[in-house]
Amino acid sequence: MRSVVVEDLRKSYGSVHAVRGVSFDVEQGEIFALLGPNGAGKSTTLEILEGFRKRDSGTVEVLGMDPGSRADGRELRERIGLVLQDIAVEPYLTVRETITRAAGYYRTPRDVGEVIELVDLAGKEKQKVRNLSGGQKRRLDLALGVIGDPDLLFLDEPTTGFDPNARRGAWELVRRLRDTGTTILLTTHYMEEAQQLADRVAVIAAGRIVSEGTPATLGGRDSAKARIRFALPEGCTAEDLPVADAVLAEGLVTVEADEPTEALHRLTGWALDRGAVLDRLSVDRPSLEDVYLSLTGESGPASGDEPADGPATTDSATTKSAGRKTGSPEPVLERSAR
């Protein structure tokens, strides 16, 4: 079953074609990551799915509902959770008060204590929000995103600004949420985050999806040649090597092979026969980041160099900050207020 269906979604802001025919699905129970450079159209896409922005054209279904329809809006807000980039929370409330207040906006919220445990804020319940560290605040944001026990959770750059330990903790938490049945749609700029968390990823550049797949297969990663690298032993030239197509650059030899076992055996055997070592020896395939960089290239936001495919309208909210990011003092509460 699919939790999110997006078909040929388009959205322009005046002459800026932010989203130009995006299509993707998110299966129920999976973690799906949207990757892309600044200005690629990720937030615009998410804002449309969350019901904060109107689309120009295309089909969007979130949990079987249309986020652009007023009739579906209320039911949808009850069933989705949001962790946005900037969430303003009341600084003088405590952690428990903040979460309890948010719980009050839902018909069937999760237990407040259970959520505090889930986000590892146990022991901090009585601390005022303004005294939390950056990472603890972000975990509070996560708590507010899940307190309504959502079927679908949107996470917009959930670990930006985290130290490596806090990031790993947050990944663990996101996995735990997935394991309890929550479908998760996230955006991130961290390739390792996508690699660690996502069941599937889509790369968006200049308003279009340029590749989609599992982190292991994206952009043909799994079928890419392996690269063997090592420092050329002293007194040898590239011609001495027992393999064809060795490339030497700045003292480092690179040999590419579909299946590196045999080439590696020949190279290490050759080195041992001469009593030499292959210094800095490594074998790898393109990382997710290599693939991402080659897919996204130099692409920036699409501008008026091409005719808009749909009506080039601008939302009544004319600045980016008038959308979901900073518009209300408390988006989590705002979307829940009724």
Ligand SMILES: Nc1ncnc2c1ncn2[C@@H]1O[C@H](COP(=O)(O)OP(=O)(O)OP(=O)(O)O)[C@@H](O)[C@H]1O
């Ligand atoms: N309200 C708006 N009015 C005019 N232009 C906008 C508005 N919101 C976004 N844009 C433009 O649309 C394009 C896509 O922006 P969007 O925020 O969707 O990208 P993004 O992929 O989320 O970027 P980032 O990674 O920096 O958050 C950008 O060129 C941006 O400047």
